[in-house]
Amino acid sequence: MFRLKQGIRRFFFVVALAFFCFFSAAPFVWMTITVFKQDKDLYRSGNNPFIFNEPPTLDHLRLLFNETNYTIFLRNSLFIGVLVVIITLVFALPAAYSLARLTGRWGERAGIGIFLVYLVPPTLLFIPLSRIVVSLGLNNTLWALVLIYPTISIPFSTWLLMGFFKSIPKDLEEAAMMDGYSRFGAIMRVVLPLSLSGVIAVIVFTFTLTLHEFIYALAFVSSSAQRTISVGVPTELIRGDVFFWQSLMAAAAIVAIPVGIIYVFFLDRLVAGFTMGAVKG
Amino acid sequence: MQDNAAVDTSSRFSTKYIADNEKFLGWAFLLPAVLYILLLVGVPFVLAIAFSLADVTVGDTTLNFVGLQNFARIMQTPEFWQSLRNTFGFAITAQIITIILANILAVLLSSDFRGKWFALVLIMLPWSTPIALGAIGWLWLLDSKFSPIDWVLRYFSLLGGEGALLGVPKNLYYLGKAQLAQASIIMVYVWRMLPLSAVILLAGLTSIPQDLLDQAEVDGSSFWRTLFQIKLPLILPIMIIAILFSFIYTVGDMAIVFILTRGGPVYYTHVLPTWAYIKGIEGGALAEGAAIALFIFPVLLAAAILILRYSRRTEVT
Numbered sequence: 001m002f003r004l005k006q007g008i009r010r011f012f013f014v015v016a017l018a019f020f021c022f023f024s025a026a027p028f029v030w031m032t033i034t035v036f037k038q039d040k041d042l043y044r045s046g047n048n049p050f051i052f053n054e055p056p057t058l059d060h061l062r063l064l065f066n067e068t069n070y071t072i073f074l075r076n077s078l079f080i081g082v083l084v085v086i087i088t089l090v091f092a093l094p095a096a097y098s099l100a101r102l103t104g105r106w107g108e109r110a111g112i113g114i115f116l117v118y119l120v121p122p123t124l125l126f127i128p129l130s131r132i133v134v135s136l137g138l139n140n141t142l143w144a145l146v147l148i149y150p151t152i153s154i155p156f157s158t159w160l161l162m163g164f165f166k167s168i169p170k171d172l173e174e175a176a177m178m179d180g181y182s183r184f185g186a187i188m189r190v191v192l193p194l195s196l197s198g199v200i201a202v203i204v205f206t207f208t209l210t211l212h213e214f215i216y217a218l219a220f221v222s223s224s225a226q227r228t229i230s231v232g233v234p235t236e237l238i239r240g241d242v243f244f245w246q247s248l249m250a251a252a253a254i255v256a257i258p259v260g261i262i263y264v265f266f267l268d269r270l271v272a273g274f275t276m277g278a279v280k281g
Numbered sequence: 282m283q284d285n286a287a288v289d290t291s292s293r294f295s296t297k298y299i300a301d302n303e304k305f306l307g308w309a310f311l312l313p314a315v316l317y318i319l320l321l322v323g324v325p326f327v328l329a330i331a332f333s334l335a336d337v338t339v340g341d342t343t344l345n346f347v348g349l350q351n352f353a354r355i356m357q358t359p360e361f362w363q364s365l366r367n368t369f370g371f372a373i374t375a376q377i378i379t380i381i382l383a384n385i386l387a388v389l390l391s392s393d394f395r396g397k398w399f400a401l402v403l404i405m406l407p408w409s410t411p412i413a414l415g416a417i418g419w420l421w422l423l424d425s426k427f428s429p430i431d432w433v434l435r436y437f438s439l440l441g442g443e444g445a446l447l448g449v450p451k452n453l454y455y456l457g458k459a460q461l462a463q464a465s466i467i468m469v470y471v472w473r474m475l476p477l478s479a480v481i482l483l484a485g486l487t488s489i490p491q492d493l494l495d496q497a498e499v500d501g502s503s504f505w506r507t508l509f510q511i512k513l514p515l516i517l518p519i520m521i522i523a524i525l526f527s528f529i530y531t532v533g534d535m536a537i538v539f540i541l542t543r544g545g546p547v548y549y550t551h552v553l554p555t556w557a558y559i560k561g562i563e564g565g566a567l568a569e570g571a572a573i574a575l576f577i578f579p580v581l582l583a584a585a586i587l588i589l590r591y592s593r594r595t596e597v598t
Contacts, residue, residue, distance in 0.1 A: 017389050017400060020382075023472065025403040027418030028410075030429060034421065042427065045451070049429040095314035102307030110311060112589065117318050119585045120326070121533025123554040124578060127561045127571045128328035129321075131342060151321045154314055183306065212411045214536040215554070219562050230413040234540050245421055252414035256406065263409035264401050271484040274477070274526055275519060275592065 031249040060246035073232035081207040083146045088153040088206045096161030118155035122215040130219050144220040153206040160273045164198035201269035332571035339565035351572040360548045364556040372531040375470035383478035391486045408476040416540040419469050423455040456542050459549035469537050474527040481523040485516035518591045525584045
């Protein structure tokens, strides 16, 4: 009886889990199948869409890399991502340390303020920011995004790093300062190495954030050569009513799947960022 | 005795010195980030309000205040009301579905099984992928002619052909009919937010002290009873945080609607962000665009205050 009950529970467990995995992954599975399909296979509505009725082909990948701006989008996204990560670290590391250690009641308020900023969605600001970008002469260049993206990543990163710094015992730093290091030296030699995993998490999240962002990239940049992956792929690879579905799917899958795998390593940090350390994992 | 006193004063002196130093250092560390944010979030926010009360366009950016004229004008258009209804209708419906599914998913993921890592990669994909690219995947999955979902339905004779349950036409046109398009967009929102909500709830579940659960087991509490009377009440504050975050993301998102339907058919799937974009950026009516976007602000503020309140509460317990 007990066995049977366990078996039933296990059956439902597997079915439910399979459902969720399928629901989440369905568009990506469909993308991956599509990439390798020939036109005459794909565009025949009678064909079973899940199998290859014609031999698979790499033509669409070739088209994507050779005849579209895809590699330019990739390069732009990479460039913006790296610069934004650097800017974010430069501003967020000291700010987070300050909020975790140094400032008192006002620091706490500033911390809450920074947290509130990270809840402000781009939707609210993109119209006035588009004017600011124009008046700075940055419209239509990716420098606009390099300037604006840290407004999203600095608050999130500060918040995340603050939690990290708080978890490092003060005694360790004080011991280092006793040993003759300045506070700055203590930060460099004790605090940063101990919070390395937090810094890496911030790098990953900031980078993915710049990859994800859509509204600013759409509103501020309109020339093809300056576009990012997120905006370039949906707007440039669709020519009028003609959809190059296979190449489009390849463009999406090539970015989505590696990022998805890296992301899972940092899940705990992500959760900590959202629950503000309220949950101790 | 005297020696001791000397040590005391000197240490007091040095801590005082460090405290002064700390204050300075604290502000010096914090100020750059605060300035960056003030200049590029605070200023635009004030500008957003100023724009909405003025008559700025792309052609003429001088601020001439016109009071609430912009608001009056946008409120006369049916597109605005549809966008407003959709923004909150989509977000609330998606949140209800998401939180139910996320609870189930979190319970599933709280047990250990082989291949959990791989399952996590698959389940996180909607959140880890740039949403624009995920939305393109859905656009193709919901294609009006070649949707594989339609093919499966046809295969089982549920669609296309005489007497088929879902109608005679060969396709359902997921994004072409108002209600179906709205439902599709809600589904994509759920798809997108489910992983985040689930992992936040999972963290809540795993933080429940084990002895509490052991005690429940000793007392003969069943699986369901433990779930509904111990686990769920304990993670309620975290669940509310998950709902609010997911809500904020959904209300602020424009990529999903923009890529899937661009607000169509007609304007039945527009949300405030897409309508603000069409008006403000594509149409050049900055003032009206800013006014439209501002309508999400009060709700966001309320959500943010609730998040702060509930996160405090979880910290105390």
